[in-house]
Amino acid sequence: MxxxxxxxxxxxxxxxxxxxxxxxxxxxxxxxxxVGGKLRLGEVGGITLDLGAESVLARRPEGLDLIHEVGLDDRVVHPETITASIWTHGALRSMPPTVMGVPADADALAASGIALMPEPRILPVPDEDVSVADFVTARLGRDVLDRLVEPLLGGVYAGHTDQLSLRATTPQIAALGEDLVSAAAEHRAASDSTGPVFAGLVGGVGxxxxxxxxxxxxxxxxxxxxxxxxxxxxxxxxxxxxxxxxxxxxxxxxxxxxxxxxxxxxxxxxxxxxxxxxxxxDYASMAIITFVFDDAVVPDGSGFLVPPVDRTFIKAATVSSNKWGWVGGTGRTVIRTSVGRAGETTLLQHDDGELGRRALVDLREALGTLPDPADQVVQRWGGGLPQxxxxxxxxxxxxxxxxxxxxxxxxxxxxxxxxxxxxxxxxxxxxxxxxxxxxxxxx
Ligand SMILES: Cc1cc2nc3c(=O)[nH]c(=O)nc-3n(C[C@H](O)[C@H](O)[C@H](O)COP(=O)(O)OP(=O)(O)OC[C@H]3O[C@@H](n4cnc5c(N)ncnc54)[C@H](O)[C@@H]3O)c2cc1C
Missing domain, CATH: 3.50.50.60 (FAD/NAD(P)-binding domain)
Structure with missing residues (x-):
């Protein structure tokens, strides 16, 4: 057969x-x-890196099981840091604990200066599908949606919360039930002890x-x-x-x-x-722009996300050399930025040089002084993610x-x-x- x-x-x-x-x-x-589709390796500044997907959720078994079955077990690694920031209100601010952007600690959220949250409203979870924006805004206000949930979902789906389905994209938020913040706190306390969230491969998941x-x-x-x-x-x-x-x-x-x-x-x-x-x-198109720097000094942490309301060019940056030991071990600073959300087609009409130039302007504003990159590669992903x-x-x-x-x-x-x-x-x-x-x- x-x-x-x-x-x-x-x-x-x-x-x-x-x-x-x-x-x-x-x-x-x-x-x-x-072969590989959205998994792809490429060379930037002499280092072979992932230019597409770069990590695997370790809390589900299927990714690691396949890695094991094809004999790549000895390359499995976990991030050195998962401390991420939100770049908003003109500064990098440590992300407070959340469940997919739903704050798990109101005090930590207030201290972060990221978003203002009104007294959460206790409302039933509707039977019918609704947008993530409708669900979250009614319970936690627009600022939490715009500055926490939206950038987190933007990272995964490159979409817009006013269109994305609650049930299909964030079932974990729907599962929190009526009292979102209390349930998020319980969920975080229970999951903090269950091992690493993400895994990668030395040499790239590609x-x-x-x-x-x-x-x-x-x-x-x-x-x-x-x-x-x-x-x-x-x-x-x-x-x-x-x-x-x-x-x-x-x-x-x-x-x-x-x-x-x-x-x-x-x-x-x-x-x-x-x-x-x-x-x-529908599909969202995007581009990943990877920079390699010599002699750069960057803050600790795995990188940052940017709320779309802040209208920056890049929507996220991962400091790969902080996140993955094998990348950091090269002695160089590797930062990958991403641009493009659903519907933002004009942004990707710029040529590669212009995409790199604009991404670098944002990086310098967020991270402080950076030298000129030793190398940079733009990888476009037309039709990258389904909405x-x-x-x-x-x-x-x-x-x-x-x-x-x-x-x-x-x-x-x-x-x-x-x-x-x-x-x-x-x-x-x-x-x-x-x-x-x-x-x-x-x-
Ligand atoms: C930039 C980016 C970063 C991502 N990062 C992560 C991450 O870190 N972790 C994670 O878990 N997920 C990540 N994802 C999501 C994940 O990588 C993809 O959703 C997943 O790899 C898609 O796999 P797929 O096989 O469904 O589709 P694809 O990877 O799109 O593969 C489909 C294949 O079908 C081929 N094809 C299309 N039409 C035809 C045809 N008519 N005949 C023959 N072949 C055809 C295409 O060429 C392609 O190779 C990322 C996605 C993108 C775009």
């Missing part, structure tokens, strides 16, 4: 990993010239894709954009490659692991309801119902139930498992 996995990001790779381990013959079709490929006998075809997927007898026929030279590939089953716009096109014929729902998912807007989980259920009715077809990836690396790995493996469990694959 032969299975095609369309898309070689972490979701597709995890699906291929599970399928190959389950005895399937797998062909992985990747449109670009490399090593994971190649390690997954190397662990199995998977046929990887690069520069192989899949154009269409249609039924052919009991199986599937894929059209692959440039429009001028399309090849067909016949397989028994297909896992579509692409972002939503490509998945919508590929499913239009065989799962039109799914295609329609997928076409409604889980209000009603997202209903759209996902529509996709799942529609695809469930089609034998030998599965979908997975960041468009559905979580954008983080562990979540997309989980979705890829679950898609593969469904095929294996349905007896699609003879082992």
């Amino acid at each position: 032969r299975v095609a996995v369309v898309g070689g990001g972490m979701a597709g790779l995890a699906a291929a990993h599970e399928l190959a381990a389950g005895g399937a013959a797998v062909v992985l079709l990747e449109g670009s010239d490399r 090593q994971l894709p190649a390690a997954v490929v190397a662990a199995h006998d998977v046929e990887v075809r690069l520069s192989s954009t899949v154009r269409s997927i249609t039924r052919a007898g009991d199986g599937w026929r894929l059209s692959v490659g440039p429009t001028t030279d399309v090849e067909t590939l016949d397989v028994d089953a297909v896992v579509v692991a692409t972002p939503a716009p490509a998945a919508a096109r590929l499913l239009a014929e065989e799962a039109p309801d799914a295609a329609f729902a997928l076409a409604a998912i 889980y807007d209000v009603g997202h989980l209903d759209r996902v259920e529509t996709v799942e119902r529609s695809v469930e009715g089609v034998r030998g077809l599965e979908v997975c990836g960041a468009a559905y139930r979580g954008v983080g690396i562990p979540a997309v790995i989980a979705s890829g493996r679950a898609a593969a498992r469904r095929l294996l469990d349905a007896g699609m694959i003879e082992s």
Whole structure:
């Protein structure tokens, strides 16, 4: 039995990993010239660094499990510091304890000078989906939303809280219940003792894709954009490659692991309801600008986030050389900044030099004097992150119902139930498992 996995990001790779381990013959079709999707290594100032995703949530097992299964255990590390700041009201201010921006200590929030919080209102959690902004503002006021929740969510989704779904993006806030601040305090007290929150790999998490490929006998075809997927007898026929030279590939089953716009096109014929729902998912584009400095002096801590209301160019900066021991060990200062939120398309129209120049102006204002960088690299991520807007989980259920009715077809990836690396790995493996469990694959 032969299975095609369309898309070689972490979701597709995890699906291929599970399928190959389950005895399937797998062909992985990747449109670009490399596997990994939003995981990518690149060289800045002679140091190989992550230019896309750079850390894995350690409080979910799926990321670390896969790292273990492909033999990268000995490279797992945890951040040296997770002390982050908010750059607002003209200064870097230590982030008080929060649960996804919901303050867990009103006194610490007041002392931080970040936001003013009125007496929290105790209100029931609505049954229907609402925006994060509506939920938080009604209970904790606009300032907490703007200066704490918004920058934290901006970091994960690059979106806007007045559109993002509470249930899809911040179920942990909804789970706090009626009395947000008290519940956040309890939640923090309980989770402070449960080990590191994040993990990385010495040499970058961008090593994971190649390690997954190397662990199995998977046929990887690069520069192989899949154009269409249609039924052919009991199986599937894929059209692959440039429009001028399309090849067909016949397989028994297909896992579509692409972002939503490509998945919508590929499913239009065989799962039109799914295609329609997928076409409604927007994406935010962004760029990561990484600087390497010699002889720079920077404050301690992992970096800072910026509330959009402060109207800076960058939305966040990570001092990678403080955060990761292996980066700091190079003796140089490495700072990665990110720019671009959903809808901010004009900002990314600047050329690389201008993006770097503007990011550096912000960095100098936030961190103090910095020398000219020894090197800088701009990595653009067009369509980088799906936007889980209000009603997202209903759209996902529509996709799942529609695809469930089609034998030998599965979908997975960041468009559905979580954008983080562990979540997309989980979705890829679950898609593969469904095929294996349905007896699609003879082992
Ligand atoms: C800048 C940035 C930083 C991030 N940082 C983190 C982080 O630190 N930690 C974390 O957990 N998450 C992070 N994320 C999120 C996470 O990396 C992604 O959500 C996740 O890697 C997406 O995996 P995926 O496989 O679903 O999709 P993708 O990585 O987008 O992979 C999809 C693949 O499908 C291919 N493709 C598309 N269409 C076709 C087609 N028609 N035929 C064949 N191939 C096709 C694409 O070329 C791509 O390789 C970050 C995301 C971005 C953009």
